[in-house]
Amino acid sequence: METRNTKQKELILDILSRKENMIHPTIGELTTLVLNEDKSIGQATIYRNIKKLVREGKIKKILTNDGYRYDINADLHGHLVCVKCHSVYDLYDESYNKLVAHLEKNYQVKISNTNIIFDGLCPKCQESNNK
Ligand SMILES: [Zn+2]
Ligand SMILES: [Zn+2]
CATH class of the missing domain: 3.30.1490.190 (Ferric-uptake regulator, C-terminal dimerisarion domain)
Structure with missing residues (x-):
């Protein structure tokens, strides 16, 4: 289970670091990007892994008037x-x-x-x- 989580977290980091994704996606946009790569991951799992990455300091959550956006640039x-x-x-x-x-x-x-x-x-x- 842990290796599965690690793989998914790596996928999220990989997606966020691509140049075309330097748009500071919302959680919805980021989830869509992850699902485009791997349809087998459930939405709840993606949300959980994004939260973990924020807690680990690997990605930043920024609060805008439109809600939270995610940023890999630390x-x-x-x-x-x-x-x-x-x-x-x-x-x-x-x-x-x-x-x-x-x-x-x-x-x-x-x-x-x-x-x-x-x-x-x-x-x-x-x-x-x-x-
Ligand atoms: Zn503008
Ligand atoms: Zn930024």
Whole structure:
């Protein structure tokens, strides 16, 4: 049973790390992607394995206005969620590290996870707004 679970978790990680899936899927989208690869896995099992991966710190759960999205990229980064097309963009910036260090020092806390979300318009939607 454990090896079966390991295999399924590996499949989930593999699917999430593919370039075409860097869309920060919702749990529904991620489940569909897994089922496309292996129809024999039950939905409850997929949900359970996704939860386990989050607990193990292998994938990140990010809370957006549309609900939870999943991200395999564990590097410290923020997200822009487009209010129009709902795509999620990764935003990398040196300053997050500085901010975390600053907050840890000023408040004597240890930050282990972040959920930095910006709402706004993605480049594509800004273009279509101007048309
Ligand atoms: Zn957009
Ligand atoms: Zn991301």
